[in-house]
Amino acid sequence: MLRFYNTLSRQKEEFKPLNPKYVTMYSCGPTVYSYAHIGNLRTYIFMDLIRRTLKLSGYKIKGVMNITDVGHLMADSDDGEDKMAVAAKKQNKTPWEIAEYYSKIFFEDLQKLNIGRPEIIAKATEHIDDMIKYVQNLESHGFSYETSDGIYFDIAKFPNYGCLSRANLDDQLAGARVEVNDEKRHPADFALWKKADPLHIMQWQSPWGMGYPGWHIECSAMSQKYLGKTFDIHSGGVDHIPIHHENEIAQNEAITGEKSVNYWIHGEFMLVDNGKMSKSLGNTYTIAQLEEKGYSPLDFRFFCLNTHYRKKLNFTFDGLDAAKVSRERLMQALALHKASSAPTNPDTIAKYKQDFHAAIEDDINIPLALGLLFTAIKEPKSKDIYELALYFDKALGLSLDKLPAPKEETIDVPEEVMALVEKRKQAKKDRDFDLADQIRAEITALGYNVLDTREGVKVTPIK
Numbered sequence: 318m319l320r321f322y323n324t325l326s327r328q329k330e331e332f333k334p335l336n337p338k339y340v341t342m343y344s345c346g347p348t349v350y351s352y353a354h355i356g357n358l359r360t361y362i363f364m365d366l367i368r369r370t371l372k373l374s375g376y377k378i379k380g381v382m383n384i385t386d387v388g389h390l391m392a393d394s395d396d397g398e399d400k401m402a403v404a405a406k407k408q409n410k411t412p413w414e415i416a417e418y419y420s421k422i423f424f425e426d427l428q429k430l431n432i433g434r435p436e437i438i439a440k441a442t443e444h445i446d447d448m449i450k451y452v453q454n455l456e457s458h459g460f461s462y463e464t465s466d467g468i469y470f471d472i473a474k475f476p477n478y479g480c481l482s483r484a485n486l487d488d489q490l491a492g493a494r495v496e497v498n499d500e501k502r503h504p505a506d507f508a509l510w511k512k513a514d515p516l517h518i519m520q521w522q523s524p525w526g527m528g529y530p531g532w533h534i535e536c537s538a539m540s541q542k543y544l545g546k547t548f549d550i551h552s553g554g555v556d557h558i559p560i561h562h563e564n565e566i567a568q569n570e571a572i573t574g575e576k577s578v579n580y581w582i583h584g585e586f587m588l589v590d591n592g593k594m595s596k597s598l599g600n601t602y603t604i605a606q607l608e609e610k611g612y613s614p615l616d617f618r619f620f621c622l623n624t625h626y627r628k629k630l631n632f633t634f635d636g637l638d639a640a641k642v643s644r645e646r647l648m649q650a651l652a653l654h655k656a657s658s659a660p661t662n663p664d665t666i667a668k669y670k671q672d673f674h675a676a677i678e679d680d681i682n683i684p685l686a687l688g689l690l691f692t693a694i695k696e697p698k699s700k701d702i703y704e705l706a707l708y709f710d711k712a713l714g715l716s717l718d719k720l721p722a723p724k725e726e727t728i729d730v731p732e733e734v735m736a737l738v739e740k741r742k743q744a745k746k747d748r749d750f751d752l753a754d755q756i757r758a759e760i761t762a763l764g765y766n767v768l769d770t771r772e773g774v775k776v777t778p779i780k
């Protein structure tokens with residue numbers, strides 16, 4: 318039974334899609350004004366793990382991810398300039414060039430990290446008409462008001478505001494910063510549409526003059542367009558719970574009066590050296606930077622897979638080094654399993670599969686699932702274990718089929734045995750074959766075989 322932790326109810330719930338075979342899912346995508354950093358990418362790996370878990374549980378998916386190429390202001394509330402415009406000015410390019418460049422790198426990063434591409438990728442700038450219609454719809458239902466700089470959502474008209482974050486509006490009011498926009502009726506009212514001054518680069522014709530959409534309306538307009546008024550899953554990072562996703566709910570449900578998303582699933586943040594990741598601290602690494610330092614993108618994916626998605630994950634290079642070593646060991650062990658023709662008891666394999674499904678279906682417990690893989694590779698060498706790993710890989714996405722050439726297995730031979738091996742070598746050199754045979758018998762008694770080969774003496778445990 319597949320269960321997800323739903324932010325709405327703050328508990329694990331059995332997953333029951335609206336359509337038993339077909340899951341509808343929306344994931345907040347990137348704002349393409351810069352390279353995605355490893356924190357952002359943790360969130361997309363998390364999205365991918367949800368998708369893989371669904372698929373392995375037998376579902377098909379209609380997934381939508383947006384590309385924000387307009388409207389995301391410097392603060393998630395409505396302060397500051399548009400992130401795209403700021404980047405464009407800085408780099409002396411148009412916002413469209415900026416969006417194209419960073420989108421391309423983003424999709425390359427996804428590919429390097431084995432993150433499956435959602436079925437529908439929706440660019441904000443290609444859905445301006447849908448957003449305008451959405452704002453008009455909210456307007457006609459009486460949920461908005463106009464100020465000198467835009468159209469705002471009137472949260473007082475939506476009593477359920479705060480249902481996701483469980484924030485009390487009065488608390489928000491008390492804690493709010495000094496309000497810059499005194500035309501807003503409530504500090505938490507948010508822009509649906511912004512009026513643009515003539516110098517603003519990205520602007521479109523609208524019933525309210527030239528302007529551009531608010532960031533939150535983008536996700537509502539596109540999710541409702543492709544997935545309908547109620548869909549199954551919405552994913553994103555935990556930072557979006559209090560503003561962005563709360564606003565999406567308000568916009569969606571104000572009009573329909575119905576629950577818009579059944580399961581809100583949020584991924585925890587990545588920290589760097591136990592602190593916030595930020596450009597000014599110079600600790601926002603990109604995948605390209607990790608590659609320059611000699612790591613594979615899959616080392617980073619493996620690093621992420623070791624921590625449950627609802628736990629904070631502290632990034633350190635020591636941690637990434639450990640992940641790299643661990644992944645290499647895994648691949649080596651699998652190469653040896655692949656090379657073996659011995660079978661494993663089918664009941665053993667079936668039990669591993671059953672436990673694996675139980676792990677991933679319990680709120681995507683990938684660390685537990687990964688632990689099972691590490692237990693399985695300790696089984697006697699067998700092609701069946703390799704095949705089992707490939708099955709696990711449908712959920713893990715670690716390219717376990719791209720194995721290195723198998724190296725000789727390194728065995729830790731006890732010092733006592735090694736000392737006897739050396740003694741035997743000397744006895745043979747001295748042509749004292751009786752002594753050599755006697756030492757061999759001692760080694761055998763300790764549980765090891767000695768084999769004289771052209772490459773030298775080989776010591777292997779007796780199985």
Ligand code: AMP
Pocket residue numbers: 345346347348349355356357358359360553554555556557585586587588594
């Ligand atoms: P943005 O491009 O800023 O909209 O962010 C893209 C995604 O990355 C969002 O889903 C955020 O929740 C997520 N995100 C941002 N910072 C981090 C972080 N440090 N750790 C994990 N996810 C993050």
Ligand code: ZN
Pocket residue numbers: 344345346536561
């Ligand atoms: Zn969104």
